[in-house]
Amino acid sequence: MPRNLYFLLISNFIFFGACKEAPKQDTDSTAETAYYQEPFRPQFHFTPAEKWMNDPNGLVYYQGVYHLFYQYYPEDIVWGPMHWGHATSTDMLHWEHKPIALYPDEHGLIFSGSAVVDVNNTSGFGSPENPPLVAIYTYHDMEKEKLGNKDHQTQGIAYSLDNGESFIKYAGNPVILNGEFQDFRDPKVFWDNNTEQWVMALVAGDHLRLYKSDNLLEWTYMSEFGKDQGAHGGVWECPDLFELQVGDTDETKWVLLISINPGAPNGGSGTQYFVGDFDGTTFTSDQKVEKWLDWGTDNYAGVTYNNTPDGSRLFIGWMSNWAYARDTPTEVWRSAMTLPRHLSLDNIQGEYELLNYPIPGLDGLLTDEDTTMVSLPPGGEESIALEHDNQCELRFTTSARDLTLRFENDAGEHLLLELDAGQKLMMLNRSQSGLTDFQESFGTVQQMPIDNLPEGDVEVRILLDTSSVEVFLNEGQYVMTAQLFPIQAYSELVVTNTGTEKVRIPEFRIGGIIGAW
Numbered sequence: 001m002p003r004n005l006y007f008l009l010i011s012n013f014i015f016f017g018a019c020k021e022a023p024k025q026d027t028d029s030t031a032e033t034a035y036y037q038e039p040f041r042p043q044f045h046f047t048p049a050e051k052w053m054n055d056p057n058g059l060v061y062y063q064g065v066y067h068l069f070y071q072y073y074p075e076d077i078v079w080g081p082m083h084w085g086h087a088t089s090t091d092m093l094h095w096e097h098k099p100i101a102l103y104p105d106e107h108g109l110i111f112s113g114s115a116v117v118d119v120n121n122t123s124g125f126g127s128p129e130n131p132p133l134v135a136i137y138t139y140h141d142m143e144k145e146k147l148g149n150k151d152h153q154t155q156g157i158a159y160s161l162d163n164g165e166s167f168i169k170y171a172g173n174p175v176i177l178n179g180e181f182q183d184f185r186d187p188k189v190f191w192d193n194n195t196e197q198w199v200m201a202l203v204a205g206d207h208l209r210l211y212k213s214d215n216l217l218e219w220t221y222m223s224e225f226g227k228d229q230g231a232h233g234g235v236w237e238c239p240d241l242f243e244l245q246v247g248d249t250d251e252t253k254w255v256l257l258i259s260i261n262p263g264a265p266n267g268g269s270g271t272q273y274f275v276g277d278f279d280g281t282t283f284t285s286d287q288k289v290e291k292w293l294d295w296g297t298d299n300y301a302g303v304t305y306n307n308t309p310d311g312s313r314l315f316i317g318w319m320s321n322w323a324y325a326r327d328t329p330t331e332v333w334r335s336a337m338t339l340p341r342h343l344s345l346d347n348i349q350g351e352y353e354l355l356n357y358p359i360p361g362l363d364g365l366l367t368d369e370d371t372t373m374v375s376l377p378p379g380g381e382e383s384i385a386l387e388h389d390n391q392c393e394l395r396f397t398t399s400a401r402d403l404t405l406r407f408e409n410d411a412g413e414h415l416l417l418e419l420d421a422g423q424k425l426m427m428l429n430r431s432q433s434g435l436t437d438f439q440e441s442f443g444t445v446q447q448m449p450i451d452n453l454p455e456g457d458v459e460v461r462i463l464l465d466t467s468s469v470e471v472f473l474n475e476g477q478y479v480m481t482a483q484l485f486p487i488q489a490y491s492e493l494v495v496t497n498t499g500t501e502k503v504r505i506p507e508f509r510i511g512g513i514i515g516a517w
């Protein structure tokens with residue numbers, strides 16, 4: 001057999017058969033645990049096989065493949081010199097691990113960024129028949145950072161002619177220099193159909209900067225946004241800018257995502273958004289209030305895919321928070337991505353709202369769905385057995401706004417979700433949910449104001465995956481994502497009517513999710 005083919009078969013076996021093959025482990029405690037069955041290992045969320053991961057990077061679809069690059073440190077389970085890790089998928093749920101895509105070089109570490117398909121070969125890296133996949137990322141030079149001249153973060157590019165299997169760094173890097181901003185990073189590039197040019201969204205500490213290019217190599221500054229708008233409790237990171245249709249009307253608006261750390265409503269890291277307009281040069285928004293994509297503590301640095309097959313806006317976030325990301329109690333790997341989510345924009349009661357909701361493909365992983373009827377007088381409660389080992393989905397529609405859901409296990413741990421009509425809040429209390437003492441703020445009760453939730457029936461959808469919970473109200477209008485570290489699976493769910501009216505849920509659905517790995 002030719003050596004190359006042999007290697008291909010072996011590597012596919014290792015990466016594709018990820019669920020069964022034990023990787024090299026370096027601690028005794030993990031050596032005995034089956035690969036992907038380690039304590040707290042999510043089963044239908046992406047996690048690196050081992051070591052540290054943070055932001056999703058270079059989200060791009062090309063030739064049937066969804067690429068997920070990510071901030072990766074291959075030597076340890078804490079943050080270190082950044083590489084781009086890589087995984088691919090055809091459905092964004094089953095992932096194949098790939099070799100590291102980008103290594104640090106003489107210009108610095110490889111921080112976050114994006115990837116585009118250069119269809120017209122504007123860069124000249126490929127040909128019209130074989131357009132290059134171009135990655136645009138931030139270089140972070142640690143040595144220069146120490147000297148304090150604000151020239152340590154610059155932007156670089158690399159290209160691939162084999163759909164992301166290998167990358168070549170551009171010889172003319174960096175393509176955008178810096179001498180002005182301490183924080184100057186996380187380029188998100190997209191092709192603007194209206195002006196027929198590349199646009200780059202970049203953040204510089206407290207604001208967004210927009211650049212344009214004809215060829216991805218030479219960039220011209222266009223405009224800035226946000227110094228006096230939105231939340232400013234911390235540094236702006238990981239921008240994304242895209243256009244969405246408003247509901248099913250003819251109207252379109254532009255949405256700007258900005259991750260911010262610290263300064264999120266429930267502490268530490270979070271992602272705010274602005275709805276506005278982009279004229280090809282400048283983004284403007286007359287939004288007066290702060291808006292958050294997700295009110296839970298564990299959805300950060302999320303961005304969307306370029307070049308999706310049907311133009312849908314697909315999002316993945318890093319399911320952690322810089323406040324405690326380094327301290328969570330996993331041993332082989334650290335941190336997961338959120339479920340892939342579909343983003344849409346709607347006008348709800350006169351407010352533009354960005355909705356994020358699991359991609360439809362997730363429904364295909366559901367098994368053993370049971371439907372029960374829940375009927376509760378004021379103060380009444382009902383217990384429902386949970387049989388899916390914390391890999392499950394709950395889904396129901398209700399008009400109740402005074403309701404609690406308490407997930408309990410035999411170890412005396414519980415996760416409490418509360419809807420409170422009086423305060424117009426949803427609360428996620430993980431203070432007793434499992435291990436919490438690795439960091440002091442981890443157990444703080446998280447709050448989500450639901451003041452624009454319409455009256456009447458809304459869907460409540462909850463996904464548990466071993467060490468995370470994702471809660472979607474009204475199909476993604478209000479969302480909370482949080483990590484949890486229960487020492488055993490929750491085996492019982494207690495639903496309580498905390499209001500003064502009878503609660504009747506005719507179809508309370510619970511299903512297991514077959515692990516995607």
Ligand code: FRU
Pocket residue numbers: 054055071082111112138185186237238301
């Ligand atoms: C966001 C972030 C980015 C940066 C990367 C470094 O979590 O701080 O701004 O590029 O992580 O790993």
